[in-house]
Amino acid sequence: MRIYADSATDLPLSYYEKTTVDLFPLRVHIDGQDYEDVVGIHAKEVYDKIRQGAQPKTSQVSPETFLNEFETLAKNGEQGIYISFSSALSGTHNTAVMMRDQILETYPDFQLVIIDSQAASMGYGLLVKRAVELREQGLPLKEIEEKIRAMVPTVEHLFTVEDLDYMARGGRVSKASAFVGGLLNIKPLLHVEEGKLIPIEKVRSRKKVLRRIVELVGERGVNLSKQTVAITHADDLETAEEMKHLLTEAYGIQNFDIQMIGSAIGAHVGPGAISVFFLNQTQDN
Known part of the structure; x- marks a missing residue:
């Protein structure tokens, strides 16, 4: 059984290689060049270019990429599960569904499940990692699908950005809001809902918004000391480590997965963004 994910998981390339999860890279356009996220450009290069004034753009996985991969899977008679980047943030999910349905016209017995993660970054990554664990336990496709679909609404995202200007460039906030926020040192606290x-x-000031995130983790999380909590950062490992320390101190969390936010998401949030991902309901085995 093949498991597919796209690069919005913010899982490192080494994870894909180690677990034999098949990667669909999103695309990043910067300084007149197109790159495949993760495999063609490292996120650190993108952050450095943004600091120098570059304004990267991103695009979804091409229909041809999905069509070719799914057709090969169908011809080989293999099963597959693709957990996709949130359909509310990217057209990638809908494109994959269309290509799957096209393949089904020729191969009506083709078994490919496509699940909308309704998530981003390591919130999405947690779902993929869980699917890999379930595959390793030998569960059949239908059971894995059921468990991952049940897990989707339990994944919590909390994040903030260092500079609202980066989100204004991508149209996520107005330029006026970004300007005023910058003057007042206001840091937005966001989450992902559906x-x-x-x-x-x-929240006023970086220090206060980090502490507010810690408070919300406690309010929303369940059995935190038994979870693996993910932290992602946009080229700011020092703050990620600070967040780890605050969470350990507050809730006794021992297991963390710290990753850099990849190019595809980093292009929109900009350097300095910090995110925390955890579950509001624990999963059975």
Whole structure:
């Protein structure tokens, strides 16, 4: 059984290679060049270019990429599961469904499940990692599908950005809001709800917004000391480590997965963004 994911998981390339999860790279356009996220350009290069004034754009996985991969899977008589980047944030999910349905016309017995993660970054990555665990346990496709679909609404995202200007460039906030926020040192606190980015509140100063995130983790999380909590950062490992320390101190969390936010998402949030991902309901085995 093949498991597919796209690069919006923010899982490193080494994870894909180690677990034999098949990667669909999103695309990043910067300084007149097109790159495949993760395999063609490292996120650190993108952040450095953004700091120098570049304004990257991103695009979804091409229909041809899905069609070719799914057709090969169908011809080989293999089963597959593709957990996709949130359909509210990218057209990738809908494109994959269309290509799957096209293949089904020729191969009516083709078994490919496509699940909308309704998530981004390591919120999405947690779902993929769980699917890999279930595959390793030998569960059949239908059971894995059921468990992952049940897990989707339990994944919590909390994040903030260093500079609202980066989100304004991508149309996520107005330029006026970004300007005023910059003057007042306001840091937005956001989460993801049904796959969409939703602002929760605005907090004065970086230090206060980090502590507010820690508070919300405690309010929303369940059995935190038994979870693996993911932290992602946009080229700011120092703050990610600070967040790890705060969470350990507050809730006794021992297991963390710290990753850099990849190019596809980093292009929209900009350097300095910090995110925390955890579950509001624990999963059975």
